[in-house]
Amino acid sequence: MKISVLNAGQQTDYLYGFVSGLSAIPSLEIEVVDSDSSIGVMECLPNTTLYNLRGNNTAEESLQTKTLHIGRYYLRLLSYAAQTKSEIFHIQWENSIALMDRMVLPLYYKLLGKKLVHTAHNIDKDARDGRSNFFRRLSLGIMYRTMDRIIVHTSKMKVDLCSQFHVVPEKVAVIPHGLNNRIPRRGISQEAARKKLGIKPDAHAILFFGQIDKYKGVEYLIDAAAALSHDDPAVVLMIAGKPKRRTNYAAQLKLQAANLLSENHVLLRMEFIPADEVETYFAAADCLVLPYTMIYQSGVIFLAYRFGLPIIATDIGSFREDVLEGETGFICKPGDVHDMTAKLQLFFNSHLFRQRIRTRTQISEYAEHKYSWSDIGRQTFAVYASLVKKS
Template sequence: MKALMLVSELEDYTISFANGVAQHLQVALAVPHRRYANLASAFDPAVDLHLLDWPRHRSLANPWFLHQLTRLIRNERPNVIHLLSNSTLWLNFAAPFWRPIPLVTTVHDVDVHPGDSDTRKLPAWAPQLMVRQSGHVVVHGEGLKQLVLERYSKSPDRVHVLSHPAIHRYAELARHHKMARGPADGTLRVLLFGRIFAYKGLEHLVRAEAMLKDQLPNLRITVAGRGDDPWIFQPLMGETGRYDIRNRFIEDMEVAQLFLDADMVVLPYTEASQSGVLNLAAAFGKPVIVTDVGELRATVLPNGLGMVVRPGDVEQLASAIRTLADNSELRSSFGTSALAWATGPNSPEQVGAQAAAVYREVVGACE
């Protein structure tokens, strides 16, 4: 069996997912050259990687690109096509020409996150139309499955739950380069990583830090990632020297060092579906503090990855940080469980096996 995967972004997810599935069946992956050329070495050799001149969604070159892409699909003759995201506008117009090959689409977020200016550039109808055109849909949790069932009136046997696989490439990069944690200086490092938009809850973390300035004088908050300017919360920061703000794109080696140095990773989100950051932190064996939104509770608690607090509850967030700060054994226990989860049931290989089973079910239903 061969699966042909298409995606225009989501590099970390795509690398983990494609590498995992390639352990169980043939995988061809078509992605934009501009985003993936420098990442080609991160793919397992079993992945048949096609780096395409994939235009941006406002480009007039898209019709010709779709023609070329359809030719590629016909040449590859896959048993199933899997769109790893429903956020590529132009694929809506090509999908009808791929029939009768069954089409599967992964929906990472049923609704656009508040303040997510990247995703809002796409017309609202585009991701919805792609879901409606797809015979089968993949989501990353039972709660998200229910949302899709309600939103799109899909049959339950056509909506499949596959976990977001652990993201190992940064931890592997750290091992390859023999990177080590920075020297112990008594500092407790809390990391908020990723695109810094409103729903990421930075304001709540800043307010929690202010509550801890006397109890945890050695606390240091690192905020790393592009997006909204974190310094808009400067009036709420007690001492700016307790913050390490990196409001920009973070290169791979720097990502690895940030996670090596972190004592805990916080996800104080006010809204979310799931989180790639959670899956990255697990690969480093880092404990997490997350809010009870989307699939985060259902992922963190059963697997012993860390602590869960109410979204927007600054006092509870501060208390959780204090608890982990004061208890190195608890941090270690959560971290050990996280690494076991990332290399075991949520490893790319295990998620890939589940995906392969979904593909066989989808193809079997079409025969």
């Protein structure tokens, strides 16, 4: 069986894990359609060929240049689809233009006789990003109805997808998000990591990691860390990640942190964190906090678990399905600074913190088993096989 994975230059870490799981199946031939981000990443995987149709999609470009590049990419994609012998197109992420990605391209693929699978990493990212309107929601519904099968990561996502977009449950498969296995893990000690970042050895270090955007609720975490620091002088808040959009949100966060936290209580690095530096932040931290106000799933969970780091997450989306209360972390109320502060206090007084070496080992072992890419590959292959069998 030959399949194509369409990634649109998004989330290379997820793509690598996903394809590594699929490539372990000898009877499966995989074509990955992606961007410069996958060069040097996919070539090491068996039965896998990379088609770099997108090129560089991360560079800062003028509107005219960006429009030219996107247009050229769509033409390459149309040509590729007409020529490939792949029976199944697995669409991981959308490209740039809703009309093309959600309506024109899926219909074109169907006319070519392709079976379509889509992984809905977020059921409605437009609503999450505050950009939802009648057309965007209509086009998203049309895309979901065009798919032969849809994959979501949790049971809640399946329920919401079926209820909000009238998708029949039989069309939806629940397959978990896999553990991040691309970011290097070299085993740096907490002591060495803290020395590298300039954090005291006895600090109570709280980490926010990832792209910075309004829906992630970082302002609530800053308030909670400030409140906690009044009673716990060892508290240090680390915020590491690049602002996702050109807004004043990051500037507001910097001002808020400067007003509420002294220099020895906060470390801000609001920029892209290279892959070989990521482990340093997770090793230095005692816990990761996801203060999000709206989302279904976050890949940062599976990055934290790779390093055995406990998580305090808000009770939104499907976080409760992946953060096990008292075992891998704690759940707090979204947008509630008092409750977030209380859960941070609970964590630092719990066995998860007191026995942190043991905790990290247990979380890593649990995650390696539950979020195995080999298992995910087999489950996904079963979805493909059911479609080929029907045809």
